[in-house]
Structures are given as C-alpha cells and as structure tokens.
Amino acid sequence: MLFPLGAMAFLSLRQLPGVDLRPAPSLEDLKIGLKNYLLFLPVGAPLAIGIGFASWAPRPWDGWTYPIELAGHMLGAYLAIALPEELAFRGIAQNLLGGLLRKPLAAQLIASLLFGLVHLPSGGFPNWRYALIATLLGWFCGRAYAQNRSVVPAMVTHTLIVVTLRY
Numbered sequence: 001m002l003f004p005l006g007a008m009a010f011l012s013l014r015q016l017p018g019v020d021l022r023p024a025p026s027l028e029d030l031k032i033g034l035k036n037y038l039l040f041l042p043v044g045a046p047l048a049i050g051i052g053f054a055s056w057a058p059r060p061w062d063g064w065t066y067p068i069e070l071a072g073h074m075l076g077a078y079l080a081i082a083l084p085e086e087l088a089f090r091g092i093a094q095n096l097l098g099g100l101l102r103k104p105l106a107a108q109l110i111a112s113l114l115f116g117l118v119h120l121p122s123g124g125f126p127n128w129r130y131a132l133i134a135t136l137l138g139w140f141c142g143r144a145y146a147q148n149r150s151v152v153p154a155m156v157t158h159t160l161i162v163v164t165l166r167y
Contacts, residue, residue: 097111
C-alpha cells in the first residue's frame with residue numbers, strides 16, 4: 001500500500017504529464033485494455049498454470065447472482081487494485097523512466113520488473129510465482145499505457161487479468 005499511497009501523494013503535489021487519469025474509461029481505453037488482455041492470455045494463462053500460480057477451476061454459474069458478483073469484483077479490482085497500482089507503476093515509474101532513459105521499451109521493462117518485485121512478498125516471502133506473473137502483467141499493462149499515454153487502458157487490462165485469475 002505504500003507505493004500506491006506514495007503515488008497518489010506525488011501526483012497530488014506535482015502535475016505530471018502522461019498520467020491522464022479520467023473517471024471512466026472511453027471506448028478507446030476499453031479497446032486498448034481488452035486488446036492487451038487478449039495478448040496476455042496465450043502467454044500468461046499457460047505460464048500461471050504451468051508454474052502452479054493458478055489452476056483451471058472456473059467458478060460455476062450459480063444463477064442470477066453470478067453477473068452481479070462478477071460486476072462487483074470488476075469494479076472493486078478496477079478501483080482498489082488497478083487504480084493505485086497503475087498510477088504508481090505506469091503513471092509515475094514508466095512515465096518518468098521513459099523521459100529519463102528516452103527508451104520507452106526499457107522504461108516499460110524496468111517498470112514491469114519493479115511491479116513484479118513489489119509482489120514478491122505477497123502470500124509469503126519469497127513468492128516467485130506471484131512476482132513472475134506480476135512482471136508479465138506489468139509488461140502488458142505497460143504496453144496498454146504506452147499506446148495512448150494514459151493509465152486508464154492499463155487499468156482496464158489489469159482489471160481483466162485480476163478478475164480472470166479470480167474466476
């Protein structure tokens with residue numbers, strides 16, 4: 001929580017171009033986010049299952065509550081997970097590294113590695129499986145961010161992947 005809190009404090013004190021946070025995703029944001037989610041799946045899903053991070057166990061459809069539960073998880077993941085993490089790692093880290101290094105792919109790679117490293121202690125240190133999947137997730141969120149210099153498409157990609165892993 002320190003990284004997202006620091007990101008929010010940093011952004012509230014300093015106007016940083018390239019964050020472009022809007023209250024709701026536009027159609028373009030949704031397209032970019034969905035595209036990067038679909039690009040993640042053929043790589044990320046087999047890797048997550050192969051290393052034992054995830055398993056193929058879809059939640060059973062239990063009637064009319066399922067879509068409500070799914071929508072609630074999507075909204076919660078979007079606001080509580082994707083928003084602060086994408087502000088910190090795409091809006092600040094990848095953004096500033098891109099300007100500093102003048103090499104967007106290097107900035108995306110470093111931000112992705114940092115994103116994976118902060119997930120290392122999740123669920124017991126060292127959780128290499130989580131860190132590896134988070135690094136890969138960071139790459140695709142970074143890719144979504146780079147496509148229109150906004151954290152919103154990255155938040156869409158992040159949310160879809162988190163919810164997919166949950167369901």
